[in-house]
Amino acid sequence: MTAAIYGCRSGKKVLIIERSVFGGQIISTPEIENYPGLISPKGHTFAADLFRQIESLDVEKASDEILSAAYEDELFTVCGKISVYTGRSLIIAVGTKNRKLGLPGEESFTGRGISYCATCDGAFYKARDVAVAGGGSTALEEALYLSLLCRKVYLIHRRNSFSGEAALVKRVGSTSNIVALLDTEIRDLRGKDRLDSIEISSGHIAGEGSIRILRIQGLFIAIGQIPQNTPFAHLADMDSCGYIIAGESCMTKTPGVFAAGDCRTKELRQLVTAAADGASAAANAVKFLEK
Incomplete structure (x- = not known):
């Protein structure tokens, strides 16, 4: 959602696609105790405020699960279970999912x-x-x-x-x-x-x-997270754990494709670093579009 805010405020047309609930894993966090300037808000409250912020902007929203993504004729095509979406730049911010014990039952x-x-x-x-x-x-x-x-x-x-x-x-x-x-x-x-x-x-x-x-x-x-980057395997290189290889610029191997938040390689996966990634990815996507 941070990427959507920065992209929209830069005058670009933005579509944000969410598989389940806007806000992601932060919704299930009891209290956020380490976000600068905020005194222990509930996770769902923080997510709701962020959602209201994107609703105040001209951000398009879709609820869908992405199955694949490809690039052809200067357009990125993202295929979901419900529909197909196209754009001139793509920001991957799919986060992670819960790791399981792997025990019978x-x-x-x-x-x-x-x-x-x-x-x-x-x-x-x-x-x-x-x-x-x-x-x-x-x-x-x-x-x-x-x-x-x-x-x-x-x-x-x-x-x-x-x-x-x-x-x-x-x-x-x-x-x-x-x-x-x-x-x-x-x-x-x-x-x-x-x-x-x-x-x-x-x-x-x-x-x-x-x-x-x-x-x-x-x-x-609560034994950790695993990435969900398989749909983007053709567009981005990944490390041995499945995280998209991208630095602080959030750029991937494919021009116009950026990875933000917990889904990319990074030392610290926290709300504040995810927000910073969203801003960086959007800023660099805007630069790419304006070349």
């Missing part, structure tokens, strides 16, 4: 005890015992949010220390109903119609492996 238990969004589903587990899988900032934020609703929150991480922001690690450590289980992996998901317990294995880094069953009513998975 994960798909069938999703929505039946397994979730990837605490703010979306946390209220269903009020006064119950839940677990969060992950050790980064997102997992820590999920655990802190759930601690306000749930009786007990097990925070399970396969490493022997958390990798999230130090401020979040400190808050987790001082929250009485969060139980940190480090050097621990989830081995099995159990239940009939719903998830009712998980099998965990602990102590392998320390050389003291042990297995036990943890009875919980909900499991929130």
Whole structure:
């Protein structure tokens, strides 16, 4: 949406295509605590304000899932499930999707005890015992949010220390109903119609492996993200993890194609860097169009 704002304010005709909800993953963030100038707004509030901003401009919007993209006769053609779109420049800002544990039963238990969004589903587990899988900032934020609703929150991480922001690690450590289980992996998901317990294995880094069953009513998975760049493989080079190779200019190998936000190669994937990418990509797209 930042790219759309900058493109429109530069006098260009802009179409923004969104697969699900305008705002992306930020909608599910309980609070934004590290965006300069904003004091802990809710993620959905921030996204709504941003959407109102693009609605005040002459930005065209479409809801569609992109399947492929190509370049021919000085036009980029983007094919979606619903329609086909064309333009003289293309900004790819598709973000990432949740990484899964890859365990048997994960798909069938999703929505039946397994979730990837605490703010979306946390209220269903009020006064119950839940677990969060992950050790980064997102997992820590999920655990802190759930601690306000749930009786007990097990925070399970396969490493022997958390990798999230130090401020979040400190808050987790001082929250009485969060139980940190480090050097621990989830081995099995159990239940009939719903998830009712998980099998965990602990102590392998320390050389003291042990297995036990943890009875919980909900499991929130926050073990990272994976890119969704496959439709653009012909237009942009990608690294071994599938991220589009692009620098601070957001330019890709194809003139007129730019990659912004979490979908590109970068050291820090945060809201503030995604917004900066949107501005940079739009500014460079405008320069390309005006050559």
